[in-house]
Amino acid sequence: AQTVTQSQPEMSVQEAETVTLSCTYDTSESDYYLFWYKQPPSRQMILVIRQEAYKQQNATENRFSVNFQKAAKSFSLKISDSQLGDAAMYFCAYRALLASAQGGSEKLVFGKGTKLTVNP
């Protein structure tokens, strides 16, 4: 079964600086998707960034970028120019196929999360 590990329960960063959140995963699949989700205090889970495993280029979305190391099964999130609004729980997730479901439905397997604090 696929597993996702976030080794940093909490992180903090000064406003305007850069922070990197770590994530490792375990899978036997060769093609898959990885995600970072943000959950602010309002509790709405928001997709931050997505990486397709067959793409060698690291995904980037504005101030958010990933360092995807397929051989090492590592998928870290870098937040540049941190803002107060970036404070949230961040979850790394792996897309797993649900073999028992018709049509190849998928589920997300989540890590336990990293709480990011941004200090002014």
Next chain:
Amino acid sequence: DVKVTQSSRYLVKRTGEKVFLECVQDMDHENMFWYRQDPGLGLRLIYFSYDVKMKEKGDIPEGYSVSREKKERFSLILESASTNQTSMYLCASRLQGATGNTIYFGEGSWLTVV
């Protein structure tokens, strides 16, 4: 805009009560999910439905059941609530088909069982 709505944000129920958590999505998505979120454990999948009247157990289905009579609505049922079911419950939906489609989440339902 994509919308997944969980009608009850905060509930307090007594042990042994039957509890319904409702989720509605307006995107015509085939797949719907119920996750449970607990501190230090992340999100764990309870049940999912890949289409109307179809359901499959997730990783922690014990003590829960679900109902999907209409495509837009997916209900989580606690037949006899217990204190260890006090948690945050998140509903999600996804368009079936192309792999990697974004999964969209509701705002969550906080359930306290006393």
